[in-house]
Amino acid sequence: MVGLNYKNRRNPTTFRGGEGIVSLRVGLLVSALLTAAFLSSCIERSNPWDPHKGCPNIIIEELYEENTQYIDSVLNRMADLTKRSEDEDLLDSINELNADSETKNLHIKQSNDSILALNSYIDSLNRIRSENETPQLKSLLDTLTFYLFSEKEFGYKAIEAQFQDGSVYVEKLISDVNDKCLPNGVFPSFYVDSVFNKLDSLDSRISKMRASIEQHSYYLEKNSGFIADYNNNVHNLNIQILRYNDSILYDSRTRHEPTVRNDRELLEAINESSPGDTIVLDSGVYSVSLRFFNTGTEANPIVIIGAPLHRSVLDSSDVIISNRSHIQFYGLVFANSAVSGVKVEAHSRSIYFENCIFTSNRQYGIEVLESEVTLKNCKVLYNGWSGIRAQGNVISDYKLIGENVLVAHNGLHGINLVSQTLFFQRSTISDNRSQGVRIESANRQADFERCLFTFNGSYGIKRDENGSEQGTFTTQLSVFYGNEAGAFDAEASHIEHNVPYISHDPLFHDRQNGDFTVTAQDVLNLGAGFR
Structure with a gap:
């Protein structure tokens, strides 16, 4: 035929009339049937690409190997975390305390009874007082309380929180990976069971610690009443001892x-x-x-x-x-x-x-002008301006020395220094309306050792700026707490050797009424402040 294009030459059967078209369709049908039969004979239930089974074996193996490493790593960290908490011997200490708690309660009660009886026997106070103190008990309680309830990196609450996070992470990881290869998942049942058995074992150890600490909390609360009574009686006993000592001193010095x-x-x-x-x-x-x-x-x-x-x-x-x-x-x-x-x-x-x-x-309260004064076991309270004002000069060095001094509730500053050398130890400077200590014309050294600067209306210590490196101050083993404006107001060069400072509530017996003795056991064991 004339006029056939290139395409028609490639497919001449298309133009052979009806018979050609039927023959083509039959051929295509036979070809499709033969292909289906071939594929059917090739696909078996063991074929790795069978969609009814899930992911191919090679994919499952890769997912399993990769994620079991993550899971094992998390489990190891959780086990190590639990072991580290147990290595601190907290559990043994708590259990020991709980086991002895009733005995210790009885001992404290007996101490209370003894102390109350002692108040009527002034002549033997000093001897019997030492026999009735229980420093080992108080030390144990303070140590456990500090370690269990302070914000330590591996404190109990931190351990429990990290354990819970680890458990949730492992469970979610197993679930997410299994969802990638439904219906049978990636992890075999024996592996999942072994993971959760480990989690249960670790949880049991954490629960044991939780139960012991809860029991300790119960005993601690129960003991607190006994200890509060004990401390109050010791406080009253100390007052009796001071009165006794004052009487003996007065008698010995004034008899003749x-x-x-x-x-x-x-x-x-x-x-x-x-x-x-x-x-x-x-x-x-x-x-x-x-x-x-x-x-x-x-x-x-x-x-x-x-x-x-x-x-x-x-x-x-x-x-x-x-x-x-x-x-x-x-x-x-x-x-x-x-x-x-x-x-x-x-x-x-x-x-x-x-x-x-x-x-x-x-x-x-006392004014010291170009003179040397020593204060020991004194109280400076409720004065209209500053409790102590001490002023020296740039030529002569005058010293103000204080040991076990209480300076509190004064209308301006606790101590006001002007060109005055000062050394105070084991003293309390608290609840003064403005600065605890105000240092003016600071060209003399001021040293504080084991002192409490607390609840003052402005700074614990304020040093006026004068651009001089002379006349600095030190605060060795001292505590700054509750001062409204902060611990220090001074040039950086004078603060840097006083930080970091200790911030610790001393828990005064009755500071509003002038009793600044410390009632609680001091876990820092500084022996700071007025006694």
């Missing part, structure tokens, strides 16, 4: 000395005093201005002693010591002065106060 009983006798005794004299005040209130015209010596100081229990009060008296030395005060109360409870000035040296109280004075 005449006693001053009124303002006139006191004024005469002060005016006529000489080195080696002891002036004994009877209990009562004295309202007379005192000026010391005489001085003592290192070997023979002038000594003024108040009656026990702070029953000798210098009320509204102006006590001024000017250019004198070696004068000692014991057991006196300096109160309600129009200016300062005591003023020491004009290069006075070796002026000593022990077991004295400076309170409710209009300006300062």
Whole structure:
């Protein structure tokens, strides 16, 4: 035929009429049947690409090998985490405490009974007190409480949380991987069972720890009542001991000395005093201005002693010591002065106060101007301005020394230093309206050791900026807690050697009413603060 194109030449049967078309269709049908038969004979149930079985074996093997490594790694970490918690011997310590708790409760109760009985036997307080303390018990309780309930990296709560996260991760991983190869999944049942058996075993160990700690919490709560009573009784006992000691000291020092009983006798005794004299005040209130015209010596100081229990009060008296030395005060109360409870000035040296109280004075509890003063076992409370003001100069070095001093509830600063060298140890500076310590014209060293700076209205320590590296301050083993503005306000070079600092609530007995003794056992064992 004429006019056939290239395509028609390639498929000539298309143009052969009806017979050609039928023949082509029959051929295609036969070819399709033969292909289907061939494929049917090739596909068997063991063929790896059978969609009714799931993923090919090679894929299942790869998924299994890859993910079992992840699962085993997580299980090993969880087992190691559990073992690390048990390696700290917490469980043994807790169980030991729980086993002995009832015995210890009985022991504490017996101690309480003994202490209560002791209060009526003052003459034997010191001896029996030591026999009834239980430091081992208190140490054990404090140590366990600190380790179990502090924010440690591997504390119990952290262990439990990480264990729960690991369990959820393993379960989800197994489920997700199995879902990739439905209906039979990737992991055989024996492997899944072994994984969950391990999880159950680890959970059992965690549960054992949880039960022990819950039991410890129960006993700790039960013990707290006994311990609170014990601490309160020891506190009362210590008060009795102090009173006893004050009485013995007063008796030993005043047995052969005449006693001053009124303002006139006191004024005469002060005016006529000489080195080696002891002036004994009877209990009562004295309202007379005192000026010391005489001085003592290192070997023979002038000594003024108040009656026990702070029953000798210098009320509204102006006590001024000017250019004198070696004068000692014991057991006196300096109160309600129009200016300062005591003023020491004009290069006075070796002026000593022990077991004295400076309170409710209009300006300062004690004012020290270019002089040297030592305070021991003293309280400086509720004064209108600063509790202690000490001012030196840039030429001479004057020292203010304090040991076991309480400076609290004063209307401005606890301590105000101006060019004054200071060393305070085992003291508490708390609840003052502004700064705990204010350092002005800072060209002298101020050192604090084992002191508590707490609940002051501004900073624990504020050092005025003057651009000088002299006159820095140190706070070795001291605690800063609850100060409204923070621990320090000073140039960075003066702060850097005081940080990091300790922030720890000392739990005072009754700070609102001036009792700043520490009631709780101190897990830091610093022995800091006023006692």
